[in-house]
Amino acid sequence: MQISARRHDKTTIFDVSGDIDFANSPDMRQLMLREICEIRASRVVLNLSKVRYIDSSGVASLIEGLKASRALGSRFILIGLSASAREVLHISRLTKVFEIYDNEEQALAA
Amino acid sequence: MKKPEWLTQIETVLEVLNEGVVVADDHNRILFANSRFLEMTGFSRHELIGNDASSFYSSQEWASLTPQIDIVFRSGHNRYSFVLPQKGGGRLPVIISSRMIRNSIGQFDIITFTDISEQVRAEEELRSANIELKKRQMEIEEDLRLAARVQRSLAPRSVVGDKLSVDSFYHPVHSIGGDFALANPVGHENLGLLVCDVSGHGIGSALVANRIYSETTANLQSGMSFVDMFEELNRFLIEEIGSSGMFVTVAAARIDAHRRRMVFAGAGHPPAMIARHGQSPILLESRSMILGALPDPIDVTTSLEVELQPDDRIVLYTDGITEAFNSRGQMLGVEGVQEIVRRTSSLPPNQMKQGILDSVAEWREGPPTDDVSLMLVHVR
Numbered sequence: 001m002q003i004s005a006r007r008h009d010k011t012t013i014f015d016v017s018g019d020i021d022f023a024n025s026p027d028m029r030q031l032m033l034r035e036i037c038e039i040r041a042s043r044v045v046l047n048l049s050k051v052r053y054i055d056s057s058g059v060a061s062l063i064e065g066l067k068a069s070r071a072l073g074s075r076f077i078l079i080g081l082s083a084s085a086r087e088v089l090h091i092s093r094l095t096k097v098f099e100i101y102d103n104e105e106q107a108l109a110a
Numbered sequence: 111m112k113k114p115e116w117l118t119q120i121e122t123v124l125e126v127l128n129e130g131v132v133v134a135d136d137h138n139r140i141l142f143a144n145s146r147f148l149e150m151t152g153f154s155r156h157e158l159i160g161n162d163a164s165s166f167y168s169s170q171e172w173a174s175l176t177p178q179i180d181i182v183f184r185s186g187h188n189r190y191s192f193v194l195p196q197k198g199g200g201r202l203p204v205i206i207s208s209r210m211i212r213n214s215i216g217q218f219d220i221i222t223f224t225d226i227s228e229q230v231r232a233e234e235e236l237r238s239a240n241i242e243l244k245k246r247q248m249e250i251e252e253d254l255r256l257a258a259r260v261q262r263s264l265a266p267r268s269v270v271g272d273k274l275s276v277d278s279f280y281h282p283v284h285s286i287g288g289d290f291a292l293a294n295p296v297g298h299e300n301l302g303l304l305v306c307d308v309s310g311h312g313i314g315s316a317l318v319a320n321r322i323y324s325e326t327t328a329n330l331q332s333g334m335s336f337v338d339m340f341e342e343l344n345r346f347l348i349e350e351i352g353s354s355g356m357f358v359t360v361a362a363a364r365i366d367a368h369r370r371r372m373v374f375a376g377a378g379h380p381p382a383m384i385a386r387h388g389q390s391p392i393l394l395e396s397r398s399m400i401l402g403a404l405p406d407p408i409d410v411t412t413s414l415e416v417e418l419q420p421d422d423r424i425v426l427y428t429d430g431i432t433e434a435f436n437s438r439g440q441m442l443g444v445e446g447v448q449e450i451v452r453r454t455s456s457l458p459p460n461q462m463k464q465g466i467l468d469s470v471a472e473w474r475e476g477p478p479t480d481d482v483s484l485m486l487v488h489v490r
Contacts, residue, residue, distance in 0.1 A: 022310065053433070056357070056480075059309070060356065060357060063355075064355060083441075084433075084441040084443065091380050091396065091432070093377075093397070093399040093400065093409075094399060097404065
């Protein structure tokens with residue numbers, strides 16, 4: 001997995017690529033939580049368009065991000081879900097708790 | 111031999127070096143030793159100068175040293191590790207670097223001694239730590255073997271009744287894992303089923319799985335509603351396990367074999383399937399979210415009732431089945447599993463489980479990367 005951040009005003013967009021799994025999800029979690037809790041971005045967008053698969057530890061990291069955002073009143077948004085990532089979130093019934101958009105334009109306009 | 115003039119000239123330089131330096135003649139007699147060497151050995155200059163180097167070593171040590179000295183005489187230089195005798199009888203580990211100088215007066219051996227006692231001590235500590243680690247690893251492996259046996263004992267046994275039969279499969283990706291399944295007869299006519307997946311693999315997940323196994327078994331037996339059961343499990347996970355990033359997915363069912371009715375409920379779990387002759391497998395989707403992650407994951411309509419028919423096959427499984435990837439990077443997914451279940455449902459009940467497992471293995475590139483559980487119920 002590779003992850004890079006772009007910042008515009010108080011929005012941070014993470015571009016993630018590769019699989020999010022047990023081996024690398026702690027890194028992603030650390031970066032997200034730093035952005036949410038320390039840098040206090042008011043909106044964190046995770047661009048997952050280049051992510052093939054999210055395993056259960058990756059899902060746990062996304063939930064951590066969501067919970068931290070909720071606690072601080074910021075927004076946590078997922079965009080560009082692949083079919084398999086969407087299916088994993090659908091089965092978990094998490095699609096109803098995450099703010100999900102098809103692309104960056106929609107996420108920034110929302 | 112009298113101290114040569116060239117040595118007198120370089121003495122000041124040799125004195126300031128951080129390494130011990132000795133100059134000996136071709137009979138191994140010590141002509142010079144710098145202050146660092148005196149510090150390393152504890153001998154005074156008076157005790158060293160003019161004496162044969164061999165007199166400071168045991169005969170066994172000297173026998174080991176002689177071939178190294180011969181190399182210096184033959185090739186002009188040598189570098190090796192050995193020990194330096196100390197006044198109290200101790201031995202200081204050193205690297206000895208020796209170089210031969212030949213001039214009109216004779217042959218001289220300039221020998222530098224680098225103290226490597228710290229390095230040797232560190233190596234010794236590392237060796238001891240490695241031995242201790244290997245011992246600990248063996249203990250952990252033994253514990254894991256025992257834990258795996260305990261966990262295997264939790265795997266549901268086949269149930270064969272007049273009206274229902276249950277067959278199951280469990281394979282942890284490591285020696286122990288976070289999946290478990292149970293199939294418990296409740297009275298004469300009813301059967302309680304549960305397939306549970308604790309996120310992650312390994313010891314932490316297995317401990318949580320074992321902890322909730324007994325809770326859910328009791329709740330399933332007692333006839334507690336699935337809504338209450340899931341609420342209880344969610345509360346337990348959030349309050350007792352805390353924010354460890356661990357969560358649980360569950361598929362639970364109670365089957366009244368006599369009336370051929372099933373109550374099913376799922377929480378964030380891949381849909382159970384009912385394979386029925388001549389139809390595409392019916393999906394029983396989770397209505398509640400994964401448990402242990404968020405405060406209100408339960409949907410009040412989480413339980414659904416299903417009328418069963420003779421020869422129905424009910425398939426419950428964990429995401430180790432759906433999240434199998436082929437060589438083209440495609441996930442099998444629910445649709446893929448549904449197709450496999452449809453195809454294999456024409457097999458006799460006792461061959462269907464293996465048919466599903468074989469088909470998943472055929473799809474998947476390489477060995478499983480997640481725990482795999484599968485439970486197959488045949489309605490007779």
